[in-house]
Amino acid sequence: MPNATTRPKRTRRHRRAQREDAARNELVSRSLESAQQCLFSEDYGTAFVHYLLVLNLAPALKDFANESFRFTLFKWAEELDSLGRIQDLFDCYEQAMELFPVDEIIVNSMGEHLFRMGFRDEAAGHFYKALKLRPDFPEAKENFYRVANWLVERWHFLMLNDHGRNHKYQLAIKKAVEGGCSSVLDIGTGTGILGMCAKMAGAAEVYACELSKTMYELACEVLSANGMADCIKILHRKSLDMEIPKDIPNRVSLVVTETVDAGLFGEGIIETLIHAWKHLLLPPPNPGELLSSPSQTGRVIPAGATVFGVAVQCPEIRRHHRLCVSSVGGLDLSAVGQIYSPVSCLADTEDSTEPYTTERLSRLRGGYIQLTQPFTALDIDFNNVQELEGLCSREVVQLCLCVTQDGILDALAVWFQLHLDQDNHLSTGPQEETCWEQAIYPVQSTFNSVKRGDEILVEVSCKDSYLRLCCVAIIRDGNTIHMDSATKGAPKSLPANPEVDLCSALAGLQTNQEKASLAFMLESSEIALLNNTAYHSSFQKAMSKLLDSLQSTRRQQESNAQPDPVYVLDVSEGFSVLSLISAQLGFNKQIGSNSGLVKAYSSVEKEHHQNLLKLLAKGNGVLESALEFWLTHVEDDSAVLQRPATEKLWSAIILDCIETCGLIRQKLLEKASLARCLLEDGGQIFPERIVIHGMLVESDTLLLENAVQGTEPTLGFNIAPFINQFTVPVHMFLDLSTLECRQLSEPVELFTLDLMNSSANYTDKQVKVQVSTSGKVSAIPFWYQIHLDCWQSVSTYSKDSHWKQAAVVLQQPLTVSRGDWLQLSVRLHKSSISITAVKEEEPGANDVNTEVESATNDT
Structure with a gap:
């Protein structure tokens, strides 16, 4: 047979390829030139499209164009982010990672965007991949560590290190399985440990579900490593979304779970168990039939819980939830009404408030004092579906606690005993070595002094499936003062013959009802900052010294003219009064005119923060013109340190350097570097x-x-x-x-x-x-x-x-x-x-x- 691949045919093909290559090369060259021109004119979107075309047509140019492509991608992503075009942003990153699948910088950057958008699971995967690609990549390390704290909370380690807790759960599960519970569902399985306990105890069928993608994948790895991947079915799903037979073939005879937080119900265990009883569990036994046919009935581990509480005095809790000082840094704080934290159980509080916070009482600075004997707040049976369904509609229970010693009522501290079964119990009490903290219900009333023999009225309810304990009144010698009225102005009811100190307290509440009616909510960390008088006093002294130095220099330079204002910029995170302290210092030093010597700019963004600063300024005699809110003048965060006016420089820039958690703020040195360029001669960064x-x-x-x-x-x-x-x-x-x-x-x-x-x-x-x-x-x-x-x-x-x-x-x-x-x-x-x-x-x-x-x- 003649040779089908003759030379002329090969030559013609080769020539066609040459013509195609020439056209392609021309297109690549023009597109590359256009991309560079677009970069020069800051048209990053068009430059990105050109780079995509170039690198798809000429993959050999990837090494050459890598850095320019990254730069273009990041700039274009910033624009898309600012415009709210999130889907386009992620599409661009997907296209970039198709071209550069092992570029750890692009992978890490994609993770950063995902994290900022709230997609923590997905972000963790990108950070982990970037770290695998380059183990010494510091940005990926930092990001992965940051995300790891979100995805696998530290209590997981404490829980697994709690041998007593683990052993008691294992005993309860073993007893239930040996008693006839042959099918088990582990809700919120975490690492899968409780499901594996059920399988080891001899359960015929074991299922588990986990909502967190990270924990689900972790549990899958754990099951495989322990040889149980084929005998425990694990679902990446919320139990409330599970159906029979779609997810599991039949109802199970045992549900095991530990979806409880420090306040018992905060992780949704009530809703979870109601759904389980209605859709996933066999029916509970009838009274008197508990042992008759266990394989045909359902049960829950834990079987129930008892909630305990005690009234406490604790300075550390107080300074995070109530304003404890009358002035800071020379500012009189009486110009505002109540400042309160977003932790409250009062009936008319905002939706944004939380019913409790958590603390480990044994580790609180300064300790705590029990003002009452511990009391029982609630008993709940998790194996009684009618009781679970009626929990939220229960009538409010009022308890009367006898005060056992004089003190300041700062909070109710709450813990519980988890009844796994009749023989095994776990306590989260403050004296126990446990992975749980205690739930803290702060008292934010302005009247909170109690004496031995007083009685504290506490209301217990379960609104919205959250356990709520609220101190509503103090009774002394038969006279009652309501705590919620102490926060808002005139009391609801006045005693006929109160003793002197109680009468004085009530009179104080009525002296300025207009002020008392004002209330501002600050985060607990912001309240603790306001209560830090040493910090504000030190800042006041340092700023005063700088102002003296600057004014002295300016008077020498401008002997016959009034010196220009000193421009101060406060870019602290959250709520800060440092700008106002600066403005007041300038106002107190004014010379012969009606304008202050300091023009202060604050970066607070929230409207209620701005209103609070305005009210404080007015109450402290600071002119309205002396304080401005800087972020109303800038278009994006990158310009937050820009000049106050084209021809002016800052005299002082206040940086927020340390996070409340104890770490240095990210990009601090970059901000400081920019701030130094914007200071006038003799100006200063605080802190230096x-x-x-x-x-x-x-x-x-x-x-x-x-x-x-x-x-x-x-x-x-x-x-x-x-x-x-x-x-x-x-x-x-x-x-x-x-x-x-x-x-x-x-x-x-x-x-x-x-x-x-x-x-x-x-x-x-x-x-x-x-x-x-x-x-x-x-x-x-x-x-x-x-x-x-x-x-x-x-x-x-x-x-x-x-x-x-x-x-x-x-x-x-x-x-x-x-x-x-x-x-x-x-x-x-x-x-x-x-x-x-x-x-x-x-x-x-x-x-x-x-x-x-x-x-x-x-x-």
């Missing part, structure tokens, strides 16, 4: 310098809250290696004054951030620390000395600090003896600190070299 201090400690508590400890399997199951992937090297929201730990060294200076002088900064520092007490170094807690200027500074470790502390936790504790020296290598990357700890005598030994990194969060 931050010194980071730390020490070596031994703390089992930090280890238990950071990872599943030990080498032994949990109840015989291999869980630790999977959940410990979500450990993070930084523990936030610590109170070192109450943390259970042994101090193994004296505090040392770890690092310094100079916000006024970039040349004084460094990226790495070696710090030698001598061990003062033998033990195991498990963590390095750190805090900050915030230097407002050369003379005024405040510590985030002080007793009145509204900031918490943080600690880097070592994955492998380091055994040390007294007199040993450790070398800490401290490195700053952007706003994140990494620390490497090495014994000085064995600097190269792997078994004593532990690296931990702290990451700022962006939530």
Whole structure:
């Protein structure tokens, strides 16, 4: 047969390919040139389209155009984000990742957008992928650590480390299965541990459901590792959406769950169990038939709960939920009515309020005092569907608590005992070592002084399936004052012959009903900030000194003219009165005119925050023209530090440097760098310098809250290696004054951030620390000395600090003896600190070299 592939045919094909390549090359060249021109004119959308065309037609140019393409993508994404074109934004990233599937920078950036939009599960997957692509990628590390705290909350580790809790659940499940409950549904399975307990106990059918994508995938890994992937069906679904036979073939005889929070009902267990009884569980046994045919009836573990409470005095709770001072930084705060936190059970509070917050009472700074005996607030039977359905419509129960000692009524503290079955119980009480905190119902009334023999009226209800406890009145010698009226003005009922102090309190409430009728809600962290008088006083002194210096200089330069105003910009996060303190200082120093010497700009955005500042300004004699709200003048966040006027520079810029949780704010150094460029000669950034201090400690508590400890399997199951992937090297929201730990060294200076002088900064520092007490170094807690200027500074470790502390936790504790020296290598990357700890005598030994990194969060 003749050769079908003759030379002429091959030649013709080759020539056609050449013509096609020439046309393609021409198109690629023109598109690449157009993309660059569009970049020059900041037309990022068109440039992005051109780059897509170029890289699809000429993949060989990917390396050459990679950086320009990234830049274009990020700029175009910013525009799409600002325009609210979210779907277009994600479409662009999908197209980019098709071209560059292993570009860790693009993958990480996509995760950042997802996280900001609230898609935390999806964001975690992108951060994890970026970290796999490049394990030393600091941005991906920081992002993954930040997201890990959201996706796998720290109580998961405490729960798995709680051997007593795990064992009691295992005993209750084993007893139920051996008693005839052959089919089991684990609702909110988490790691899958309760479902595996049921299977190990001999259950014929085991199902599990989990809403969180991250925890669902984690549970799948755990089941596979323990050889149970084929015998436990796990669903990525909310139990309320489950149907028979679509999701499980038949009703089950046992539901196990631990969907309870510190307030018992906050995770929706009531709604969950009502749905389960109606759609997923076999019917409960009739009275007297509990043991007759267990395989034909359903039951729940836990079987029920008893809720307890006690009235407490606690300064730490008080300063986060009530304004405790009359003035800060020279500002009289009496110009406003009540300032309250978004935690309230009053009947007429806003929808945005929460009924309770949570605290671990045993760790609260300053401790607490019980003002009453503990009382029983509620009993609930989870195996009684009629009781569950009637819970929300129950009549409000009023309890009368006898005060056992004088004090200030700050809150009701609540805990519960979980009845797994008749023999196994778990308590979340303040004296128990448990993974639960206690629920705190703050008292925000202005009248809260109680005496021994008084009675406190408490209303207990379950509105919206939340447990609500509210102090409604105090009874003294037969006279009643209602707590809600103490927050709003005139009392609802006045006693006929009250004793003197009660009468004075009531009279005070009526002196200015117009003021008392005003109420402003601030976050609890913002209230604690207002109560931090030392910080505001130090700022007032530092600002006053700067104003004196600037005015003195200007008078010398302009002997016959009135000096120009001093421009002050406060870009603090959330609510801040620092701008108003600055404006008042200028107003008090005015010279012969009706205008203040300070023009203050505040970055607060919320309307009620602005109204509160305006009211405070008016009450303190600050002219309305002396305070402006800066974000009404800027179009986007990138311009937040722009000049007050084209020809003017800032005299002072106030930066919010430390997050309440104890970490450095993200992009702090970038903001400081920009701020320095916008300062006039002699101007200042507040604070000017931050010194980071730390020490070596031994703390089992930090280890238990950071990872599943030990080498032994949990109840015989291999869980630790999977959940410990979500450990993070930084523990936030610590109170070192109450943390259970042994101090193994004296505090040392770890690092310094100079916000006024970039040349004084460094990226790495070696710090030698001598061990003062033998033990195991498990963590390095750190805090900050915030230097407002050369003379005024405040510590985030002080007793009145509204900031918490943080600690880097070592994955492998380091055994040390007294007199040993450790070398800490401290490195700053952007706003994140990494620390490497090495014994000085064995600097190269792997078994004593532990690296931990702290990451700022962006939530």
